[in-house]
Amino acid sequence: MTKPAALRFFKFDVSQQVFYQSEYSFCIVNLKPITPHHVLVIPKRHIEFLYQLNKDEKIDFYDTIHTMYRFIRYLTGANGTNLAIQDGIISGQSVPHVHAHIIPRFEKGNLGDGVYKLLKGQHDSSTSAEAGPDAPKERRERSMEEMISETEYLTTQLQKWLKRSDEEKDKQFVDIPDLDESSTEAK
Amino acid sequence: MTKPAALRFFKFDVSQQVFYQSEYSFCIVNLKPITPHHVLVIPKRHIEFLYQLNKDEKIDFYDTIHTMYRFIRYLTGANGTNLAIQDGIISGQSVPHVHAHIIPRFEKGNLGDGVYKLLKGQHDSSTSAEAGPDAPKERRERSMEEMISETEYLTTQLQKWLKRSDEEKDKQFVDIPDLDESSTEAK
Numbered sequence: 609m610t611k612p613a614a615l616r617f618f619k620f621d622v623s624q625q626v627f628y629q630s631e632y633s634f635c636i637v638n639l640k641p642i643t644p645h646h647v648l649v650i651p652k653r654h655i656e657f658l659y660q661l662n663k664d665e666k667i668d669f670y671d672t673i674h675t676m677y678r679f680i681r682y683l684t685g686a687n688g689t690n691l692a693i694q695d696g697i698i699s700g701q702s703v704p705h706v707h708a709h710i711i712p713r714f715e716k717g718n719l720g721d722g723v724y725k726l727l728k729g730q731h732d733s734s735t736s737a738e739a740g741p742d743a744p745k746e747r748r749e750r751s752m753e754e755m756i757s758e759t760e761y762l763t764t765q766l767q768k769w770l771k772r773s774d775e776e777k778d779k780q781f782v783d784i785p786d787l788d789e790s791s792t793e794a795k
Numbered sequence: 796m797t798k799p800a801a802l803r804f805f806k807f808d809v810s811q812q813v814f815y816q817s818e819y820s821f822c823i824v825n826l827k828p829i830t831p832h833h834v835l836v837i838p839k840r841h842i843e844f845l846y847q848l849n850k851d852e853k854i855d856f857y858d859t860i861h862t863m864y865r866f867i868r869y870l871t872g873a874n875g876t877n878l879a880i881q882d883g884i885i886s887g888q889s890v891p892h893v894h895a896h897i898i899p900r901f902e903k904g905n906l907g908d909g910v911y912k913l914l915k916g917q918h919d920s921s922t923s924a925e926a927g928p929d930a931p932k933e934r935r936e937r938s939m940e941e942m943i944s945e946t947e948y949l950t951t952q953l954q955k956w957l958k959r960s961d962e963e964k965d966k967q968f969v970d971i972p973d974l975d976e977s978s979t980e981a982k
Contacts, residue, residue, distance in 0.1 A: 658861070658864060658876075658878075659864070659865050659868065659965045660965075661861075666861055667854075670857035670858075670860075670861070671857075673857075674845070674848075674853055674857065677845060677846070677882075678846050681846065681882075686883075687883060687885045688881070688882055688883025688884065688885035688886035688888070689845075689882040689883065689886055690879070690880070690881060690882070690886045690887070691845075691878075691879070691880040691882065692877070692878070692879050692880075693877070693878040693879075694875070694877060695864075695875055695876040695877070695878065696873075696874060696875025696876065696900065697875065698874045698875035698900045698901070698902060698905060699875035699876055699877045699898075699900045699910070700877070700908060700910075701875070711886075713883065713885045713886045714885070715885060718885060721887060721911060721912060721914075723886070723887075724908060724911025724912070724914070725908060725911070727908075727911070778846045778847075
């Protein structure tokens, strides 16, 4: 048997950060996560723009995003999630290879719209006075050891989660806030 | 024939803003667009969270997002696009009904990460000193007349675009910047 090809995110070999792969996509842990278990979904083929996905890649990419969103939400007990694709440098894309961000969000130490500031292309370090899982003190580069440890954890947890029934897969979303209809508006 | 059911976005009847509908989803023009032709893709069934999409709705929703992204990008000649889903109030969702933002981005008068500030739940009006299609002076509420006019324009243009060959559908993306590999980093 030949060694499987390394999985590349643009020019970077991210094979050690991969916790899931489908036919045309893979998922990695993040060098600088905004919140714990902020992960990326990436097409295997190197393309810069989302419109370059072919039909099979497109179906697989979005399906993988949706599955990973459900898994991360379940695993973290997140109160909400941001899904973001920055398509093209001008939209904040920092690595010119299509990727989707899945960012679990937490009531405790909530970042508010700071999540988008942290998502910006430059990846400046930033600090927050608040504690809590949603507010990392700094968006710092992690060591490979830290990333491998998270990768192993997510791989194990994902295999358990995939065996659950479809109904059980979404059970752990417990913190739906009361909605005040009068405070909402069409946008 | 009975009158078709009104299309609702949470509690709002947005039927007059609909420029496309598929079996389980529809697309509307925005009350307060961040950039010209910033549109929303919405599941017909009222659900608050993305994980509540059933299998058919899920396929249809993401497929509609991808098609509309290609169309808006083509139509506007955008230099990039932001795709964003804010799942749950804590992630910035202002209307508690699943929706995806498609926000074309432009070099001229570029908003930078201000696009995310404008995406925030509160929808404050904000001003920009810059001119250009990417930097609206104010994120203001538009009149129904303005929205109907845009809806008619997008409906007509979409019908033309849908008749194009698949190859032609993505042709108008002309402004891909040169990439400097040394300036990128894994995230």
